Amino acid sequence: MTTQTPEITRLTERWDRFRSGRTAALAADHGWLTLTSFHWLPATPSPVEGVPGLWSATSTTASLTAAPEENLALVSSGEPVLGTLTATLTNEDSLMWVRSGTVVVELGMRANRYMIRTRDSASPTLTNFQGVPFFDYNPEVVFDGVFERYPEPRSVDIATANPEVPGVARLVGDVVFEHLGTTYRLSAEEGPLDSLILTFFDETNNVTSSHWRKLELTKPRPDNSVVVDFNRAINYPSAFTDFGTCPAPVPANRLDLPMEAGERDPRRS
Known part of the structure; x- marks a missing residue:
């Protein structure tokens, strides 16, 4: 059993604050717990499952074409998307681009290809998060x-x-x-x-x-x-989600021991 010294008490109090901040950050309306899909953009304007509009991309530019009745709006300004909208990103960049109801569509470039991910604030992963x-x-x-x-x-x-x-x-x-x-x-x-x-x-x-x-x-x-x-x-x-593109460790960054500290697997708890 570990003796509760004043120094350990101080460290655990700091850790409690760290955990509280971490929980609050993850609970953001369109944060990581809200990812619900991942799609590479096609070369010709095409529908994408679960998202209004027609989507496409060249090697340099992403395009979205939407009609008024599809009720898409820019995240940045709230202005409706009417006609064709374009955006240009560099590799590894992301842009919270357009919104449809509770869903925000994130435009990104990964491996020099354009993709979109949906972030739904009504996702059960977020609404059930404790x-x-x-x-x-x-x-x-x-x-x-x-x-x-x-x-x-x-x-x-x-x-x-x-x-x-x-x-x-x-x-x-x-x-x-x-x-x-x-x-x-x-x-x-x-x-x-x-x-x-x-x-x-x-x-x-x-x-x-x-x-x-x-x-x-x-x-x-x-x-x-x-x-x-x-x-x-x-x-x-x-x-938390199957739609992340998170970096793996370099092979040498391996601890040959069970590091039973920090966060557990949220999908095994």
Whole structure:
């Protein structure tokens, strides 16, 4: 049994706030819990199942043609879509483009192809959501680590949650820490505000946790030290929905142990 010291109490209170913020973010009206379909856009104007209008794309431009009675409106302004509308994105970009009732249609480019995803605020995944299941807080999986930056970033081809969408990880360095006498080294991508993103496998995957998870670390200190707190490991959107295109870890980012901390698989709870 872990003794409840003042330091552990402080850490668990911070973790409780983190969990509350995470739940609130996931419960957004058209957030990740509302994805209900994924479609590649065809080359010629065609209907798409479950979405009004005629949709198409070239290698550079996506197009939508809608009649007044189809009641499509721009998300950005609320103006009705009348006639043909076009948009141009770069790879990996997304745009919450048009709305139909409770559904927002997200336009995106993945693997240099245009796709649309529907986000329905009436989705049962959202309306039945009561929080993500998670392991109990464990102070023994909070590690002092060191960030070792590469001389230059490295681009590595990776898989994603969608077999039709290849991905690329832009790695900036390794996070190194020790646990039970073993040294672990996980490659990191750079996140917002110079944070570090660790996408990793462990032995709980597809048992009690989802197919893989990620952990965001705050910006390294001036001496390159970092805190690696696996209690904050979270699911990618693809843990909740079949319509995510989330990046898989690079193969080397594998912990040969069950990391029973952070978020569990929401579809196994």
